[in-house]
Amino acid sequence: MTTQRTLLLPTSVPVVVVGAGYAGLSAALELADAGTACLVVESADRVGGRAFTEQRDTVIDHGGQWVGPTQHHLLALAERFGCPTFHTHETGWHLERWSDGTLARYTGAAPDEAAGIAEYWQVARRLDELAATIDVEDPTSSPHLEEWDSVTVRSWFDRTVISPDARRRLDLAVQGVWSTEARDISVFHLLFYIASAGSFEQLMETDGCAQERRFHRGAQSPALAVAEQLGDAVRTRVTVLAVEQDDNGVEVHTDAGTVRAQRVIVATPPPATARIRFGPPLPVDRARWIQRSTMGDVAKVHVVYEAPFWRAEGLSGVATLYGEGSVGVVFDNSPDDASIGVLVAFIYGDRLRSWSALDREARRQHVLETLTRLYGDRAGAPRDYVEKNWPEDAYARGGYAANPAPGAWAEHGARGWRRPVGRIHWAGSETASRWYGYIDGAISSGKRAAREVLDEEVPS
CATH class of the missing domain: 1.10.405.10 (Guanine Nucleotide Dissociation Inhibitor, domain 1)
Structure with a gap:
């Protein structure tokens, strides 16, 4: 979605939604469906949040990409806006490289006789x-x-x-x-x-589970469709600096002006929420919950080839890797028509910290060497290579989701997790009861926050 920063912000609106990821967009859509006007403001130059699709030689999903059969909110949104899906490719032999370097082929969820x-x-x-x-x-x-x-x-x-x-x-x-x-x-x-x-x-798992299907036009496509329908109500490249509330309403101060509202829905990841100044200050439990919710460490690396050559060799493109290498898991991320071949490698946690300290060429070599050991020499000569290191993202500062530190649930969860603070309501995948950490959870959280607002009989 192109920026709409050139449009002046309204001076007042019934509801302001902070953040145009799936949580914020679903909140705004729920409000719009109920006839309540709102304004969505987003610091980034795009909508979708941690779902980020790029069109290169093919569709590349840098962030969340899958949908499973029990993720009803995302499936319903995709159906409403005509965003078709297709089955994740997993036909053929999966590979497991064990910590001693041995390579095993298997089908199903895991090797039947493998160690442990x-x-x-x-x-x-x-x-x-x-x-x-x-x-x-x-x-x-x-x-x-x-x-x-x-x-x-x-x-x-x-x-x-x-x-x-x-x-x-x-x-x-x-x-x-x-x-x-x-x-x-x-x-x-x-x-x-x-x-x-x-x-x-x-x-x-994949079949019948969270990784079952992918989107033909990428996982950002439903978000783009929602933003298109909301039109001028969505403004990108607008950063919220402060949210101040009193008995009469809320003032949302941005770098593009101040907007007066009756209610605010904050639908940003914890690192972005922490950068907003709240007046009066947030209650201790809510503030501590935000402070102690740490984003995960993950990078997605897409490696693109002329064709999914591994399929001709009977391989699915799925691999799990144990030991000292950088890559933990590999999937076949080729388009449904297999017109081009794509492998996506995931790098997590301690492995990410070591890998990301290298220069770009060394990082690339680490990944390509791993893929070559799995799939042969052709894997070492891609036509495209692209990384997305989520801890370096200016807005999310990590992925897939935030994890409360040990003790945070017991000490601050009851009052700090998602309880409204006066006129401020909270959305985001981290506030979801179902599918916490997933796009589906983000959508349901936005709907819940919107219903909280509507229950307050905010004027339209």
Whole structure:
């Protein structure tokens, strides 16, 4: 979406929405559908937030890209605006490179006889059992809140998982879904996240799960369609500096002027929210929650070829890699018609910190050497190579989502997670009960925040 900064901001509007990611756009759409006018302001020069599609030789999704069958809000939005999807390619042999360098071929979710795999699945079932005890609408009501939020996932794995190989598999699972290391999140947050998705398998797998489908025109396409419908109500390249509220309303101060409103929906990631000055200051629990919510560390690297040559060799393009290399997971990200070949490599956590310290050519060589070991010499000669290192993004400062630090749920979750502060309401994937951390969760959070506003009978 091109910037609309050249248009003057209105001096007043019933509702201001801060942030034009999926949360902010869905909030604005919900308000518009109910006949309530709003203004959406976004610091970046585009809409979509952590969903960012670029048209190069083919469609490249730098951010969120998948949709699963239980992600009803995203599917409904895509259907409303005519954004078709297609099945993620996973036909053929998957590859697993183990920590000793051995390479195995397999089909299904994992190699049947691989090291540590039996206990890995036992732990997955146990996590599902524990997650089922958490009420995702009221997570801090869990009787085990303090116990589980006081223990890191790393400590829990070390204490309860016997096989070092199973722990190695679980570590990569945590990196792949939470884009962080197991030492950085609590058992409670891990369990809440699993509960919000429905199961451990929903987070990890493709068919029938979170990675089942992709968008023909990229995952940003529904967001672009919503912004197009909202028209001049969406203004990019407008940065909110302060939000001040009193008994009569709210003033939203931006670098393009001040707007008076009755209500504000803040739909930005925690790092962006932290840069806004609030008057009066936010309650301690809300402020601490923002401060202690840390974005994940992940980079997506797309490598483009003339064709998906690995398919002719019976390979799916899916790979998991354990050990010292930079890349953790690889997927086939080619378009549905296979007119061009694309592999996408994910780099997480500690691996990202080491890899991102290298210069660009060294980073490129690390990735291409990994792909060459997996798919042969042709993988070392791409026609295009593009990186998106999300911690370096000026607005998100990480991805996929923010993870509350151990102890944050127990200490500040009840009052700090998403409870409105006066006339200020909170949206964003990190405030979702279902599909926390995903586009679907962002959409549902925007709808919830809009309903909170509408329940206050804001004038249209």
